Amino acid sequence: MALTDLFIRKLKHSGKPSGDKYSDGRSLYLLVKESNKYWRMNYRFDGKHKTLAFGTYPEISLAEARELCADARKQLRAGVDPKAPKIDPHAQQQLEADLNTFEALAREWLAKMEASRSAGTQEKVLAWLEHDLFPFIGQMPVSTIKPRDILGVIQRVEARGAVDSAHRIKQVCGQILRYGVAIGWAERDVTPDLKGALVAVPRKNFAAITEPKELAGLLRAMHAYNGHVVAVTALKLTPLLFVRPGELRAAEWSEFNLDAAEWRIPAAKMKMKMEHMVPLPKQAVELLRELHRVTGHGKFVFPSLRTEQACMSENTINAALRAMGYTKDVMTAHGFRATARTILDEVLNERVDLIEHQLAHRVIDPNGRAYNRTAHLPARAAMMQRWADYLDKLRAGANVIPIRPAPDVGPA
Template sequence: MITEKELRKEVARILGSGKRGEVPIENGLVLDVMTSGKTAWRFRFRENGKSRRKSLGDYPLVSLKDARTKRDEMRLAVLRGESIVRPARKAATLREVFEEWMANQIEPQFTEKYASILRIRMKPLLRDCGSMLAGEIKSSDILSVIRKVEAKEHYETAHRLKQLAGQVFRYAIATDNALMDPTYALRGALHAKNAKHYPRITDPARVGQLMRAIRDMGQSPVMRVLLALHAYTFVRPKELREAEWAEFDFDNALWRIPPEKMKMRRPHIVPLAKQVIDLLRGLYKLTGHGAYLFPAQTSMDGSRHISENAENKALRDRGYMRTEMVGHGFRGMASTLLHNAGWNSQVIEIQLSHIDSNSVRESYNDADYMDKRVEMMQWYADYLDALRDGAK
């Protein structure tokens, strides 16, 4: 059996790797070692044919010996047919339901960062209603909390809190801790969300000035290419800074972005204009030795991409304040210019990855639909170049 000394050595090894890992003990007991440095005991078991996990506390607050004792108690309860996910016939508070939902539904499947975001988002509701029994919380209780969030004009946050609370209450229903979801009655009761419009430039003359500023950048040639590519392709900033050379098909002039990098979690194709191909071939000489098109300056081997602030800083260095243009603004700029030029709205929205190509196949067959996107992307690159060179 593993000793306390051996356990500390394993924890140090995992933390040194920079990745999340686990130290298996025995009989279902594991120590979850997170990148933040937090270490927590988990007991894995099966209940009603399903794999489950139960949190046993944080290490070293709960020692290896104590964790084994707790694990043995849980194993006996499971063998007796008792549920250890929640106390039998004991009503649970909202905080208890939330923690159980996190342990069973979120932490095993999602990143530690995402779990942390959910905890922060749930704080206002747990602060006011966390000690209340989940089954006794009314719609008015939740609305009272949401109104406090709205009073700060955090309307988007208020809607996300309601959505998260609904997920937790549906879990409470499934685990017999509630009979209804009180958030359901709040439909239409919240303040409308603010439409989020990123600063962008849409006046053709000013777009030309922007393209000249990018062309004439005296700083890093890599950042000059990044801004130019963003203008020509108008993908989301995250998709561009995480772009990898393996995603580009130079023979067919296509950029295939995998679903895990897309906001909508579906693959996306970006037809590449001739200008984009030329930029990429030049960039390859600078960064082609690594995985990413735009590696971090501190990543000598190109194994890490640039930060999310790098692009906006480059725009600031060219004199564009965050109130007039940001990286995400290239998308709004393209949408406005293409619509004003008379391009089909569906084709534009598909290229922006706002709608799925499957939804428009009644209007276009696959070949015609892709041909229109290829044509539009080349026209747009030519149009930006014309504006840059002084055309109206």
């Protein structure tokens, strides 16, 4: 039904964050939000969804809004986009502020992630959003969010003693903002500007070595480890490739193209159920060619010592780490992913999106879809080679830059 002046005058905002919409027909509608009533028109031009803003009621009457809508539709029939000549700049700015909020972006991002996440993870992230983020920055336009806005949120979480949650919430904010960049709502992810601003997570919460100097000692111990060639090779490949331990131990020779230096992991083996491409640095290719002489006649790259019909035990890598003196509170096989993520970002300054791709995390493209398995493959291959070369230099005793500066303890 068409709107009337009497009906419009009586309208009240229901309290919904996104506002209430009332259609007048032919694409014209009234958006009621808080104490304001905005005239809007939705249309498509050149295959894209767009919105015109005609001002607010009662400054723009119902009759005037209908005239403006009719003029816009005439321009559309003539093949002209009516947005530029007809939009009130102040109304358009208000439109973007109303629609492109952090909460709106976060909820859209969360919906995109639902198919590739467990229900428990989705619930935990939603709880963080609704309890720790939306009350403070939820209604802010994404384009206006500054590092200090996110820092304020995170410091409130830190203040209640949830240091680990503070770091996780910062990561969630970064993922949301990177999605915003992809779809054009934000210019950049501002969370990297918070590096060093958070309280460090106590080491007991980490099962990974993330300091280069400590990693150097671990690499030397790994290369001196005396064990079966299958276990030794898997141990050496773990930091080089930083895939999930289950993906490595279940690797099959049919998945590798050593001439092309690529490992294609089938979707069925991946946590996100999407095929994953792992560019192999030359060091990894050499290790695999040597191992192929031993296990290449069978199905599995790392077969069980008891039967070649099964892959290596899930405890093999962790058992080797324990034998070298690294307890489960210091380092785990899975921890090499955190090691790579931290040092690639904070020491080698590699692109965060390439790191996320290589970790087989879900990265959103400008159309809101997950990138396919070949996304940025040449750049990822170059990054993996730089990572392997860095590990070689680290193991050989090269000077390393610590991520966190040593504390000033004063004169002895």
